[in-house]
Amino acid sequence: MDVINRTIERIRLEVRIRVLTVASVTDITPHMRRIRLAGPELEGFRSPNHADHIKLFFPADGKPLPRPERHPDGLVWPDGTAKPLMRDYTPRYFDPEALTLDVDFVLHGDGPASSWATSARVGDTLMIGGPRGSVIVPEAFEWYLLVGDETALPAIGRRIEELPADKPAIAIIEVPEKADEQVIQTSAPVEIHWVHRNGLEAGAQNLLLPKVAEMAFPPGVGYAFVAGEAEMNRSVKAHLLARGLNPEYIRASGYWVKGEAGE
Numbered sequence: 001m002d003v004i005n006r007t008i009e010r011i012r013l014e015v016r017i018r019v020l021t022v023a024s025v026t027d028i029t030p031h032m033r034r035i036r037l038a039g040p041e042l043e044g045f046r047s048p049n050h051a052d053h054i055k056l057f058f059p060a061d062g063k064p065l066p067r068p069e070r071h072p073d074g075l076v077w078p079d080g081t082a083k084p085l086m087r088d089y090t091p092r093y094f095d096p097e098a099l100t101l102d103v104d105f106v107l108h109g110d111g112p113a114s115s116w117a118t119s120a121r122v123g124d125t126l127m128i129g130g131p132r133g134s135v136i137v138p139e140a141f142e143w144y145l146l147v148g149d150e151t152a153l154p155a156i157g158r159r160i161e162e163l164p165a166d167k168p169a170i171a172i173i174e175v176p177e178k179a180d181e182q183v184i185q186t187s188a189p190v191e192i193h194w195v196h197r198n199g200l201e202a203g204a205q206n207l208l209l210p211k212v213a214e215m216a217f218p219p220g221v222g223y224a225f226v227a228g229e230a231e232m233n234r235s236v237k238a239h240l241l242a243r244g245l246n247p248e249y250i251r252a253s254g255y256w257v258k259g260e261a262g263e
C-alpha cells in the first residue's frame, strides 16, 4: 500500500532588504489597492508559498529610511534612526522576468501601511524585507479549505490560482461588500463563497464562523488555511478542531487585531 506523505516542511530563505519603486497603483476593488513594486533589487526574490509574508518598513519620523545592516540577531539601523514601523504583507504576484512584485493593500483607513498605500504615487519608494521563511504544503491532500477576511484575500487568491487542476477547494472569504469580490482564475474545482459585511465594522463580527459551520467538507484528508482578524481566526480554528481536522493540517494566522496597531 502506498504511504501518502503529507509532511509540512518549513524552509528558511535568505533575508534581504530591498528598496523598490512604485511602478503602478491600481484600485482592483473599492477597498483593495494593488501596488506594483519594481526594481533590480528584486533579483533573486523568492516566495514559494501563498502564505509567505514580506515586511514593509515605514519611517516613524517621516524621514527617509537609511538601509539597515543585517546582524545575526536581526536588523541594525544606523545611529539616530527612529525605529521604523513594520507591517506584514503578502507577495501577491512576483514576475521574475520583469522584476515586479504586486502587493494588495486593504484600504482600511488607519495606520502607516494603509495610509502609505492610500497616498502612494508612481516613483515613490518602499523598503521591504523577506520573506524569511516559507511553509511548504504538499499537494497530497484530498481537498483544501481557505477561510479569511479581505486581508487574507491576497494569500487565498494566490493559493486558488496556484492549485493543481485536480484539487478541490472551498474558499470562504469575508469582504466589505459585493463590489469587493474578485475574479480569481484557476483550473482547479474551487467553490468560492463570499460573505459581505454590508456596512458592519471589520473584524470579529462572527460572520465567517457560521458560514464555515454550514459547509460540508469533501471526503478524505483536508488542509485548512485560515487568516484574518485574530478573534475570527481563533473561533474558526476551534471549530475546525471540533470537527476533527488534524491540528497539524490547519494553518491559522491572526493577520491583524481589532483595535491594535500591528508591530
Ligand SMILES: Cc1cc2nc3c(=O)[nH]c(=O)nc-3n(C[C@H](O)[C@H](O)[C@H](O)COP(=O)(O)OP(=O)(O)OC[C@H]3O[C@@H](n4cnc5c(N)ncnc54)[C@H](O)[C@@H]3O)c2cc1C
Pocket (backbone or CB within 6 Å): 051, 052, 053, 087, 088, 089, 090, 091, 103, 104, 105, 106, 107, 108, 110, 111, 112, 113, 114, 115, 150, 151, 152, 154, 155, 202, 203, 253, 254, 255, 256, 257, 258, 259, 260, 261, 262, 263
Ligand atoms: C502574514 C500576514 C500577511 C498579511 N498580508 C496582507 C495583505 O497582503 N494585504 C493587507 O491589506 N493586509 C495584510 N495583512 C494584514 C496587515 O498586516 C494588517 O492589517 C496591518 O495591521 C495593517 O497595518 P496598518 O499600518 O495599515 O494599520 P495598523 O497601524 O496596524 O492598525 C491601525 C488600526 O487599524 C486596525 N486595522 C488593521 N488592519 C485592519 C483592517 N484590514 N481592517 C480594519 N481595521 C484594521 C487596527 O486594529 C488598528 O486599530 C497581513 C498580515 C500578516 C500577519
